[in-house]
Amino acid sequence: MTITGQSLIGAASVPGTNGAFHGIDARTGDALEPAFGGATQHDLERACTLAEAAFDTYRETDLEARAAFLETIGEQINAIGDALIERCMAETGLPRARIEGERGRTVTQLRLFAAVLRNGDCVDARIDPAQPERRPLPRVDLRLRNIALGPVAVFGASNFPLAFSVAGGDTASALAAGCPVIVKAHGAHPGTSELVGRAIQRAVQICGLPEGVFSMLFDSGIAIGQALVADHRIKAVGFTGSRAAGVALMKIANARPEPIPVYAEMSAINPVVLLPGALAARGAAIAQPFTVSLTQGAGQFCTNPGLVLAVQGESLDAFEQAASAALANIGAATMLTPGIHANYCKGVERLAANPNVEQLASGAEGGRFDAQAALFATTADAFLAQPALRDEVFGPASLIVRCKDLNELHGVLKGLEGQLTVAVHLDAADHEACRMLLPTLERKAGRILVNGFGTGVEVGHAMVHGGPFPATTDARTTSVGSRAIERFLRPVSYQDLPDALLPAALRAANPLGITRRVDGVIDHEVRKDD
Ligand code: NAP
Secondary structure: OOOOOOEEEOOEEEOOOOOEEEEEOOOOOOEEEEEEEOOOHHHHHHHHHHHHHHHHHHHOOOHHHHHHHHHHHHHHHHHHOHHHHHHHHHHHOOOHHHHHHHHHHHHHHHHHHHHHHHHOHHHOOEEEOOEOOOOOOOEOOEEEEEEEOOOEEEEOOOOOOOOOOOOOHHHHHHHHHOOOEEEEOOOOOHHHHHHHHHHHHHHHHHOOOOHHHEEEEOOOOOHHHHHHHHOOOOOEEEEEOOHHHHHHHHHHHHHOOOOOOEEEEOOOOOEEEEOHHHHHHHHHHHHHHHHHHHHHHHHOOOOOOOEEEEEOOHHHHHHHHHHHHHHHOOOOEEOOOHHHHHHHHHHHHHHHHOOOOEEEEEOOOOOOOEEOOEEEEEEHHHHHHOHHHHOOOOOOEEEEEEEOOHHHHHHHHHOOOOEEEEEEEOOHHHHHHHHHHHHHHHHHEEEEEEOOOOOOOOOOOOOOOOOOOOOEOOOOOOOOOHHHHHHHEEEEEEEOOOHHHOOHHHOOOOOOOOOEEEOOEEEOOOOOOO
16 A cells, blocks of 8 residues: 555545655664655645534434444554554564554454444433423423534554554544544654555545544644644544643643643653562562563553652562563663654663662663663652652653652652552552552552553553543543543533434434433333334
């Protein structure tokens, strides 16, 4: 399949004339062909006009049609075959197995949202029937359902070129909700983006949907992405990336005459708490999976364990020695972009130069854009005194904080910013300590896990991939799992509408056959039109 370097606007391919850029071979830094033309304001205008025109039709497509559309996108992605894997490997430096796994996850996410639609619970249909006999006042007939928010802007993530990019979780959940999507393709993998974007474009055509349901713009700078967020037709934003960019987009969204939600996933250091019983019993054993979690994917996971908290002593010494020995054997791995590599090197240099920080170990050196893993240690006093030590170093680096006792460890936890995950390693003897920490952990993180690490985010119904700022800009939601659809829905109440004017989800005959809440109680009698 040919990559043209053109933006996809509705059913058309448009060569951008607003500057140009190339994809970069992550290993060598060489430019990959072809050049990608930056979208113009005119292109943006056209994409937004088409999305707005498609919205009312698309949001009222029946749940089955939308489910089939999501599945068709998955089929079209699989149909690209090896060309997608090879281009993605070149642009990201990630190995084949990882990219193939991510493709599988991308298709699984699309299928998950298809199942969510068929189930119908996302409509959240509620009926409080009229009570004309009620005294002193009769009760009105009230019916509620969720509707789509409107066209959504999605910023693809650099670190998940498939599963959190053009057809990734944000796009899948927004399309499932009934929102047209305009993707701002990430400059780190433009060829991959075009291949996937064309798969979605084909699925729109196969399913007979309005062309404005999907567009994708290449941006040679940041102006088009910013203008997209500012456009009055866009009603929500999905973003994964740096704190600086996420906050910049949030400010633009808040400054609009009509502010809109920005669901940005940004920065987390994902503390790992090693409680005394577990540390004494198996500190060295915990070190092995810790180094694997720290270094997989060159550490470029939002759930990477960038911070370890434990009480100082012989058991922690054993953990540090085992982790240092394991890390020394870890080969360097290519990072996603020269920019991300440069940021990582700066972060590691900053830690290494800090007089209150001790460098415990380094991984093997590698090529020009490879990340060399690094493990550091500091005291709780220094960590509490220097806020900069809490900054994310995106890549395979972690900082161990040696605490005098559990109370000091608790104090360090209380001082942390919001996190995506907190991992606690515990044995039965640690239950009381964990019970003491749990209220703080709940306030800090979207996911609390035991005897594991946050990397490896299950795509399911009970997953929360989110957390308080700066992990995300909205702790009430998740960007992974079926609940992600709720970000792009809003409730509407219908008071005393005649049955013939009600949306199908709320009509007396329940033609969609979905479960509904009647007077607050789930009505299991699911009926369809005769
Ligand atoms: P990024 O710089 O935040 O870029 C993400 C997207 O936002 C890109 O499409 C980028 O456009 C755009 N963008 C950047 N700054 C913007 C601004 N001021 N206004 C509007 N749009 C803007 O993230 P990245 O390139 O993926 O990686 C850079 C750093 O982000 C990493 O070193 C790491 O620290 C952090 N990061 C964190 C996570 C995480 O999950 N925690 C994930 C990825 C990255 P261009 O492509 O045109 O630059």
